[in-house]
Amino acid sequence: xxxxxxxxxxxxxxxxxxxxxxxxxxxxxxxxxxxxxxxxxxxxxxxxxxxxxxxxxxxxxxxxxxxxxxxxxxxxxxxxxxxxxxxxxxxxxxxxxxxxxxxxxxxxxxxxxxxx
Amino acid sequence: xxxxxxxxxxxxxxxxxxxxxxxxxxxxxxxxxxxxxxxxxxxxxxxxxxxxxxxxxxxxxxxxxxxxxxxxxxxxxxxxxxxxxxxxxxxxxxxxxxxxxxxxxxxxxxxx
Numbered sequence: 576x577x578x579x580x581x582x583x584x585x586x587x588x589x590x591x592x593x594x595x596x597x598x599x600x601x602x603x604x605x606x607x608x609x610x611x612x613x614x615x616x617x618x619x620x621x622x623x624x625x626x627x628x629x630x631x632x633x634x635x636x637x638x639x640x641x642x643x644x645x646x647x648x649x650x651x652x653x654x655x656x657x658x659x660x661x662x663x664x665x666x667x668x669x670x671x672x673x674x675x676x677x678x679x680x681x682x683x684x685x686x687x688x689x690x691x
Numbered sequence: 692x693x694x695x696x697x698x699x700x701x702x703x704x705x706x707x708x709x710x711x712x713x714x715x716x717x718x719x720x721x722x723x724x725x726x727x728x729x730x731x732x733x734x735x736x737x738x739x740x741x742x743x744x745x746x747x748x749x750x751x752x753x754x755x756x757x758x759x760x761x762x763x764x765x766x767x768x769x770x771x772x773x774x775x776x777x778x779x780x781x782x783x784x785x786x787x788x789x790x791x792x793x794x795x796x797x798x799x800x801x802x803x
């Protein structure tokens with residue numbers, strides 16, 4: 576069974592440019608998460624989807640970040656415009672049904688973003 | 692920051708020794724999970740302990756949970772060089788679905 580797939584693995588852009596990350600969760604997983612991980616820190620949740628619905632986006636900086644999960648499968652996370660401080664690793668994770676709070680989350684390899 | 696705390700931040704041991712990492716969290720939880728992250732890779736789930744459990748084992752891993760102290764520990768016995776990685780605890784916040792609050796991690800180095 577394939578794991579969580581993310582692309583691209585690495586991205587270098589200049590500040591003020593837009594950037595998008597893509598995630599394909601494990602087949603059958605209803606819950607999808609986007610995390611931000613700064614160097615030397617643990618991941619921090621940006622947004623959580625239950626199927627197509629964003630049920631927790633309280634930590635998403637909505638002035639420049641947006642996300643979507645069309646058809647409740649793949650998801651994209653976009654930053655426009657990117658700032659220097661957005662340089663980090665963006666992790667996608669999925670779980671069978673996260674609503675119960677007892678599920679293991681499976682993580683993708685992440686997209687490492689560098690903003691110059 | 693919502694992040695939990697882990698200590699030590701870094702730990703260096705010899706192969707065969709045991710490694711203990713500690714984690715503290717701030718709010719009521721459904722469960723507490725431990726993850727491993729190799730350099731440049733995603734996180735791998737190691738073990739989940741529910742709030743009504745006090746101790747759990749999986750292979751060379753032993754996890755304890757003390758909800759009165761809001762703390763947990765991860766013990767890796769008979770460590771191997773391949774255990775070298777960063778280890779994160781993540782608390783599943785009570786009544787907030789699948790929301791995990793991660794600690795800042797312990798960087799473990801096991802020398803052959």
